[in-house]
Amino acid sequence: KNQVEQSPQSLIILEGKNCTLQCNYTVSPFSNLRWYKQDTGRGPVSLTIMTFSENTKSNGRYTATLDADTKQSSLHITASQLSDSASYICVVSARISGTYKYIFGTGTRLKVLA
Amino acid sequence: NAGVTQTPKFRILKIGQSMTLQCTQDMNHNYMYWYRQDPGMGLKLIYYSVGAGITDKGEVPNGYNVSRSTTEDFPLRLELAAPSQTSVYFCASSYESGGPSYEQYFGPGTRLTVT
Numbered sequence A: 001k002n003q004v005e006q007s008p009q010s011l012i013i014l015e016g017k018n019c020t021l022q023c024n025y026t027v028s029p030f031s032n033l034r035w036y037k038q039d040t041g042r043g044p045v046s047l048t049i050m051t052f053s054e055n056t057k058s059n060g061r062y063t064a065t066l067d068a069d070t071k072q073s074s075l076h077i078t079a080s081q082l083s084d085s086a087s088y089i090c091v092v093s094a095r096i097s098g099t100y101k102y103i104f105g106t107g108t109r110l111k112v113l114a
Numbered sequence B: 001n002a003g004v005t006q007t008p009k010f011r012i013l014k015i016g017q018s019m020t021l022q023c024t025q026d027m028n029h030n031y032m033y034w035y036r037q038d039p040g041m042g043l044k045l046i047y048y049s050v051g052a053g054i055t056d057k058g059e060v061p062n063g064y065n066v067s068r069s070t071t072e073d074f075p076l077r078l079e080l081a082a083p084s085q086t087s088v089y090f091c092a093s094s095y096e097s098g099g100p101s102y103e104q105y106f107g108p109g110t111r112l113t114v115t
Helices: none
Strands: A003-007 A010-014 A019-026 A030-038 A045-051 A056-059 A062-067 A072-077 A086-096 A099-104 A108-113 B004-007 B010-013 B019-025 B031-037 B044-051 B054-057 B064-066 B076-078 B087-094 B110-114
Touching: A003 A086, A003 A099, A010 A019, A019 A030, A019 A086, A019 A108, A030 A062, A030 A072, A045 A056, A045 A062, A045 A072, A072 A086, A099 B044, B004 B087, B019 B031, B019 B087, B019 B110, B044 B064
Parallel strands: A010 A108, B010 B110
Antiparallel strands: A003 A019, A019 A072, A030 A045, A030 A086, A056 A062, A062 A072, A086 A099, A086 A108, B004 B019, B019 B076, B031 B044, B031 B087, B044 B054, B064 B076, B087 B110
């Protein structure tokens, strides 16, 4: 069964600290992996998209890694800011029967405290 | 360029009522999607469209209908609303589907409560 699991479910950190969010997937055949940021009451916004050949991709203070062998990804946030408080969703795209399917994780809810 | 817009933002329905959630994109995208997001769950695909006049079911289509008469608009119709349809609904669009070169853009969501 195609699944995307994220951990932790929630996380609280102090402003200025770093943190790492995890994503494990059992999706086949794998096409690409995406990380989204979803602010409360808003739609998800794309942070990164990675294919199996990309190990690392950065977007400002956000750095995503991908290990296609172990089917794991992480999102590292450096020098957190209050505005990083949001849910972070891992999404894996699979090409099944000629069409792409998106499999969404349940997200990690991050709260950054002053 | 407004991106993906959705109306209404909030709605309360009584059991058995019907309504249409509106979605419009101005990016000339071929693909459009409707998702629902329940608390603590990942987004679930309700319906999607690969172009005007072409729609297909996603994972959870029961109780919903869609149409796509233009590239820009992709309304979602709820017939005979049930409490199980209480959720946040997101519309999304992309130029093509799922490949690594194509971003998926989401609207701001419609929060629907059925009582």
